[in-house]
Amino acid sequence: MIQKKICMLGAFAVGKTSLVKRFVESIYSDKYHTTVGVKIDKKSVTAGGQEVNLLLWDIQGEDGVQKLRPSYLRGAAGYILVVDGTRRETLDTAYAIQQSAQQTIGLVPFVIVINKTDLTEQWALDEAAIGELTASGWSVYRTSAKTGQYVEEAFLTLAEKIMEA
């Protein structure tokens, strides 16, 4: 069976952990974030015609790119960049993180997830900004960890991309 390491990246409180929770059954409690700074979960999916074990490294959110630990990123086959749709600045952080990650592990597949679509009233991202992302060829998903909307799809797409690579 093929295994792949995937990192969850994004600014503080964008909903990385909630997304993973939607996606997997975990053996570790959320406490691990505060103690170790990382929590690892597993999800088996079918991608590229075979079963793949995704090991999700959910890294504690940081509002500074500098604090992104290279050792956590090392060996990742892909990553998910999470943006909080209600906070414009998290998109900038995502850009910075993407740059940083690319420097560390090179060009590996990733998807952008704009989370918290359920909070329509507080939505802060305009279509133009999102369109800019899609235009540069990035895969963008608008998800809600609360309702589970498009969560599965985002992960599956990443898995497919990884297997294609």
Added chain:
Amino acid sequence: MAEPTPPDVLDKAAQNNHPANGDGLDELRRLLIGPEQQELVRIQERLERQEALLPEDVGRVLPEAVTLRSRQDKKVTEALLPTVEEAIGISVRKDPQTLVDALFPVIGPAIRRAISEALSGMVQTMNQTLEHSLSPQGLRWRLEAWRTGRSFAEVVLLHTLLYRVEQVFLIHRETGLLLGHVTAGESAVQDADMVSGMLTAIQDFVHDSFSAGQSDALETLQVGELTVWIEQGPRAILAGVIRGQAPQELRNLFRETLERIHREFAAELESFEGDAEVFAPAKQYLEACLQTQYDASRRAERRRVTPIRVVAVALLLALLVGGFFYVRGRRRWGGYLARLQHEPGIVLTSAERGWWKHSIAGLRDPLSIDPQALLKDYKLDPSSIDARWEPYHSLTPQFVLARANALLGPPDGVRLRVERNTLFATGSAPHRWISETRRLVRVIPGLEQFDETGLVDESLGAAQAVKERAESRTILFLLDTTELAQGQAAEVEALASDLRELYRLAPAAGRNVRVEVVGHTDQLGAEETNLQLSRERAEQVRVLLAAKLGDRFQLTARGVGAHEPVREERTEEDRQLNRCVTVRITLQDGA
């Protein structure tokens, strides 16, 4: 330089042809490709002289050439090997410092790490040894070592290896993905994939958080009874979950296993893309790490009744009983010896306690207590003791006195006492005993002097009494005559009797008797006459006494006239009394 060079030839030809103007083609050729022609000629010359390659040319292409060839095969490396080796050799000989400086950053941490690991292993071993030698368990193991004839270290090892490696993870270092996982028996296992990732993450976390050196890594996790030992390789990590206390050797096994996997799966590790299937053959090595040294069967065996166990218990009982008797026997023997040591007249020179027979030797005064008789006080069997006593004379006052009593046999009225070489006698004793004692005191060991100030010579006393009685007698005469007065014959007889007794007593007291018969007169009459009369009176009594006593006695007679009156003369009665004869007796120390 013997042959002309082609350019010269060409030039000459050109010059020669020029005035003739016959061959314009040559001229044209010279004009058009003159420099190229010259270059061609130069190259041709170099080729002919085999100087095709100039150092600068080689220098230009060498790096690329080496790179290209290295991709093809290992010929370059092989060719360079002797040169590089020699170069290093020369460098070291010339100035070792250069190489030392270059290697220092590598060697330093490696050595430090090796030393610290060796030390921590040693400390663990020492702790174990200490713990085992000072606890009741340690004592039990010592007993076991003694019983089985094994060395203590061996027994300790047998017991301390009570551990079990429950799981072994082989983890890809870069991705944290699981390459292989084996478990022992029924151990509870969480999802190994996630555990593997988490272990890697924790390692990274510790490494990053405490900014440890590049080569340092988390090596041990401890959770209650469980220990996770982590071995780091360049491409893979081996983690073993151990229940109980594992010895340092196990770590060596982990390390060797990891090294072996690195050797055999070098290519697979490098090109790992998430497919762990290729590492399936490594599983056997991981399984070899699942060591179990916790031996349930041996524990159960301990509780089973086996002939060896019965014999051991019997031996232990015998040992206890034997020990009791040994200790009791020892106490009795010790008590007996202490008693003998305090007993006067007994000097212990050697005492040996054997398993069956004891021996004792020393000096013993015949007057002291019998050591054999004392044995029963200490419940010791006389037949078990071989005693050799040399007789001697103890100078203890007590024994000196006992010997003096035995030898001198003092009469009833005498008590003897010994103090510092002196024999004191008190009471009254016959003169003979006293003089005998004076002589014998010097030959009794431990005595040098005889103090008889408290002793009365009873023979002399008796003689003195008779002497005084005899001296008090007066034999009266008639006035101016040598005629005995009325009834004085009886008095003479009494005096003779006294003297006879004295003669009998005096020799017993060691005295010679001298008797002087003294004649007296009253003061009437002339002195000359009186002296004469007194002499005659004395002589008469002497003769009378001599007749009664026989020749054996020395009697002398003298007259004193009125000079030594018996009583002061005042009356007629006094005068009558002074007309008499008396005796003076001397008891001389006789030889």
